[in-house]
Amino acid sequence: MTFSYCNTPSSLDLALIEESTQILLNEYSKQNEHAQNLCVHVTFTPSGNTLKVSKKGEQCTITCHEPAHYFRCLNHLIHHLDEDFDFEETGFFEKNGFMLDCSRNAVSTIDTVKKLIRIMAKLGLNQLLLYTEDTYEVPGLPYFGTYRGRYSQEEIRQLDDYAYQFGIELVPCIQTLAHLRNALKWPMGQELKDSADILLVGSEKVYDFIRQLLTSVKNCFRSENVHIGMDEAVMLGLGNYLHQNGYKKSSELLLEHTDRVLEICRELNLKPMMWSDMFISSNADEWYYNIDENTDTTNWTKPADDLALVYWDYYNTDRSVYRKMLRVHHEIAKKTVFAGGIWNWNGIAPNYGRAINCTIPALLECQAQNVQEVFATGWMDNGAETPIDAIYPGLVAFATLCFHSDLDENVLKQNFTDCVDAKWEDFELLDRFDSLFQGDGNNISADNPSKYLLYQDAMLGMFDYHIQGVDTKSYYKDLADKLDKCVEENTCYKTLFNFYKYFALVLSEKADLGIHLKEAYDKKDLSTLEELNTKVIPNILENLQLMHQFREELWMKDAKPFGYELMDIKLGGVSARLKACQRRIASYLSKEVDKLEELEQERLPYWTVENKYPHDMKIELRENIWSRKKLSVAVIWSIPFKRF
Numbered sequence: 001m002t003f004s005y006c007n008t009p010s011s012l013d014l015a016l017i018e019e020s021t022q023i024l025l026n027e028y029s030k031q032n033e034h035a036q037n038l039c040v041h042v043t044f045t046p047s048g049n050t051l052k053v054s055k056k057g058e059q060c061t062i063t064c065h066e067p068a069h070y071f072r073c074l075n076h077l078i079h080h081l082d083e084d085f086d087f088e089e090t091g092f093f094e095k096n097g098f099m100l101d102c103s104r105n106a107v108s109t110i111d112t113v114k115k116l117i118r119i120m121a122k123l124g125l126n127q128l129l130l131y132t133e134d135t136y137e138v139p140g141l142p143y144f145g146t147y148r149g150r151y152s153q154e155e156i157r158q159l160d161d162y163a164y165q166f167g168i169e170l171v172p173c174i175q176t177l178a179h180l181r182n183a184l185k186w187p188m189g190q191e192l193k194d195s196a197d198i199l200l201v202g203s204e205k206v207y208d209f210i211r212q213l214l215t216s217v218k219n220c221f222r223s224e225n226v227h228i229g230m231d232e233a234v235m236l237g238l239g240n241y242l243h244q245n246g247y248k249k250s251s252e253l254l255l256e257h258t259d260r261v262l263e264i265c266r267e268l269n270l271k272p273m274m275w276s277d278m279f280i281s282s283n284a285d286e287w288y289y290n291i292d293e294n295t296d297t298t299n300w301t302k303p304a305d306d307l308a309l310v311y312w313d314y315y316n317t318d319r320s321v322y323r324k325m326l327r328v329h330h331e332i333a334k335k336t337v338f339a340g341g342i343w344n345w346n347g348i349a350p351n352y353g354r355a356i357n358c359t360i361p362a363l364l365e366c367q368a369q370n371v372q373e374v375f376a377t378g379w380m381d382n383g384a385e386t387p388i389d390a391i392y393p394g395l396v397a398f399a400t401l402c403f404h405s406d407l408d409e410n411v412l413k414q415n416f417t418d419c420v421d422a423k424w425e426d427f428e429l430l431d432r433f434d435s436l437f438q439g440d441g442n443n444i445s446a447d448n449p450s451k452y453l454l455y456q457d458a459m460l461g462m463f464d465y466h467i468q469g470v471d472t473k474s475y476y477k478d479l480a481d482k483l484d485k486c487v488e489e490n491t492c493y494k495t496l497f498n499f500y501k502y503f504a505l506v507l508s509e510k511a512d513l514g515i516h517l518k519e520a521y522d523k524k525d526l527s528t529l530e531e532l533n534t535k536v537i538p539n540i541l542e543n544l545q546l547m548h549q550f551r552e553e554l555w556m557k558d559a560k561p562f563g564y565e566l567m568d569i570k571l572g573g574v575s576a577r578l579k580a581c582q583r584r585i586a587s588y589l590s591k592e593v594d595k596l597e598e599l600e601q602e603r604l605p606y607w608t609v610e611n612k613y614p615h616d617m618k619i620e621l622r623e624n625i626w627s628r629k630k631l632s633v634a635v636i637w638s639i640p641f642k643r644f
Contacts, residue, residue: 067167072124097127105563315339342394353442
């Protein structure tokens with residue numbers, strides 16, 4: 001296969017394009033003999049958003065505007081070498097990308113990020129946002145990111161170079177107000193913080209600190225763009241600031257702080273963007289998405305013209321919400337960026353159904369309102385329980401909608417196979433872990449039974465009430481059998497599918513273990529208790545050990561070792577408690593104790609329900625385990641807003 005290039009963009013060296021082209025060609029092992037004689041003529045247009053690739057015999061032409069689109073076309077060609085075709089797409093956005101979370105314990109290795117970059121290139125994505133709260137090196141701040149696996153400046157430069165050669169802009173995403181708990185917990189943070197994770201607005205030492213942060217990323221990234229965070233500072237001004245200065249509206253503090261950070265950005269020739277929730281909520285006296293449809297923004301406090309607002313929304317399936325929120329953003333900000341979510345943070349397994357059903361209306365509305373910059377987020381909440389490879393279905397769906405006005409199932413599956421080298425149907429099985437109560441429907445309610453049924457103590461059965469009458473054993477055993485086939489059919493993802501296979505096997509026996517224990521105990525059925533203790537629990541422990549083993553293997557391949565200790569403790573805790581359960585039951589069976597108080601406790605509903613067993617599929621019974629936490633956060637939000 002030979003290539004000729006015309007009008008190569010000055011922004012990218014031709015030698016780099018040729019090198020990246022060869023890298024992608026080498027990744028595809030199924031090239032046939034016809035490819036050897038293929039002549040590919042590539043023309044870069046000075047403007048436009050149209051991508052074209054055509055093949056007739058041994059002649060092929062690719063026409064596009066930018067390198068990212070060229071690599072998307074190239075990938076399509078590579079996977080259709082046996083046919084003649086004319087292929088054309090429209091790129092709806094100037095910038096489309098992905099934000100990789102490297103702050104929730106898992107800091108992806110250089111090789112992992114490089115693999116992600118190659119997949120993004122195949123998808124035609126041109127921006128990778130690296131979310132690092134304190135996981136990047138800052139000269140002069142040895143405690144910043146210590147024991148957290150932070151990237152060195154040299155590592156960031158290496159990633160920046162690699163992304164650049166594929167036409168992808170690597171953008172630093174840092175925090176300059178909140179979400180800095182891990183940095184501020186050290187001695188250096190004592191005089192910098194308002195509360196545990198929020199900086200002290202107005203302190204000159206704080207702005208010296210922020211200047212150090214911004215200078216560090218300025219020296220490592222080519223991009224002039226920087227994401228300065230500033231989201232979810234719900235306790236702004238209510239900690240040390242309150243004691244030192246008295247009460248001040250959070251909207252005023254936000255504007256004061258933002259102006260100071262913008263001054264530093266201007267000094268360093270950086271173009272900042274920030275999450276918009278604090279601006280919206282502080283102006284509206286309402287939680288972010290709850291603002292009225294007819295909200296008047298005339299008298300709102302507005303950001304400076306050179307500050308872009310990032311509207312983040314991972315939750316809504318109703319297009320009208322996006323229409324409302326984008327209107328408000330356009331009214332108060334000169335530039336609006338949209339951030340969606342791919343729902344790899346729901347628990348231990350991803351939630352593709354919700355990701356796709358939220359992404360479709362979001363990106364369609366972005367297309368309609370001419371939003372030019374969009375990206376998907378891949379958060380690693382709760383300690384990066386979900387392996388990084390699980391992001392790919394959500395990422396491919398997001399990327400596909402950057403070039404299509406609808407999400408054709410066949411196109412989606414083909415894009416996934418061509419870019420990820422795996423079957424969509426195999427990865428789709430991961431969506432079933434938390435669809436226990438959903439039947440064939442999508443898990444829009446973001447239920448996560450696989451998580452709480454794994455972690456719950458079998459002797460206490462905190463969630464047993466809600467799975468009465470639910471055949472968890474058959475459900476998860478069937479899933480395990482299907483995943484077992486995936487292990488053999490996905491060489492590149494064998495460890496991933498092994499992890500999830502054993503996860504399903506654990507759940508097939510552990511999910512309802514508490515119910516069986518209590519039933520046998522209540523009936524004084526000692527033989528069943530004996531069988532559960534000597535056969536069922538040992539089998540769970542064996543599968544759990546293998547699950548634990550594969551999770552460690554995945555982590556050490558995908559991320560730096562820092563942070564895995566939390567996953568180790570979580571899974572090790574499940575094992576420890578099962579062994580403790582064995583000892584307790586054995587003591588009862590041997591008459592060392594005359595009762596097991598844990599099993600005498602009545603199993604009450606964890607969530608409020610109107611109808612008792614049998615399970616009636618009410619939303620209350622499908623509630624996410626973390627919803628109470630979310631509710632408490634919403635309450636905290638409401639307190640200061642009412643005081644404006």
